Amino acid sequence: MNQPEVILVTESDEAIGTMEKMEAHRRGLLHRAFSVFILNDAGDMLLQQRALGKYHSPGLWTNACCSHPLPGETIPEAAHRRLMEEMGFDCPLEEIFSFTYRTAFDNGLIEHEFDHVLIGTHNGAIHPDSTEVNDYRYMSVHQILELMEKEPARFTSWFHLALPRVLKHLNMSVTAAGI
Template sequence: MALDMEMQDADRIVSFDDEPLVLVDEHDREIGYMDKASAHLGHGTLHRAFSLFIFNAKGELLLQQRAAGKRLWPGYWSNTCCSHPRRGETLDHAIHRRLDEELGLKSQLQYLFKFQYQAQFDAEGAEHELCWVYAGRSDDKAKVNPNEISGLRYIAPDALDAEMAANPEAFTPWFKIEWARIRRDHAEVLEPL
């Protein structure tokens, strides 16, 4: 179900190529910092990230379509919100900051799991992340930041499974990995209230 979106101010830029991301090793230990643009060059440099899954009271997931101006996976459908903690920022602060910056939403967020992946977009850019995954609930109306998001919709879990099976290339690679694990290991977050 596509949503009638309320838009935030288009001048509100919340993502910067020079923002310092946290580099980590495979055990999620901080080993340094690198600007966002450089961390995504080539095959990518392993850095800390997060993905948020916001469900409504019916148990439907809020999906976002990434803005056309995104360097990696523009126009692809993905989970509700994803980004990176910045240098000196706790994950708890980062996840709530970004949910507000992209969607104007607030939610209690529950940690589910973390995992490492690498996904190549093109010859010049990739994601290489150790990603923390959280789930939460909200029935509030989103206020979309058009610099980050071009579309929003709610979808029931079974309908999402069918759509991913029929058209997997429409979805970001990290979202497909995370969704499969949520379906397998965290069915409790999918239950309607």
């Protein structure tokens, strides 16, 4: 079975080639990714707990959906595809910023991503894929920040980095959210 490929990029997100996903993670090469944040009309944020069988960060809480675009696929196309595949719904999305991060995991893999962050609103049914998602819930930003302060190891590394920037985009400071 062919493994999916990721798009290798420069620090300015210029595509420079492709590589099998696990090899890129073993070598820690910079590749294109995306993270989707979903809010409901009450302002609560949708979190997913990654499936326990994931190759890194199993069982950790994170944003609604994250993945890598396939070669030839745009970020919006990939984000809509994966949101449907992982969480069983789709909604309008807007890209709000991008950032680069690098995290080494205990299993020897390295996540080195140029991460495009998108945001959307959804109030309907959620039908997660159990091979991707162990659990999910909407939580207030205050509850999320409180839990992250008390138990930071329960959240993915990229969520720690992206959430403050998402809150800034939403004109919410950590202080305004009650922490």
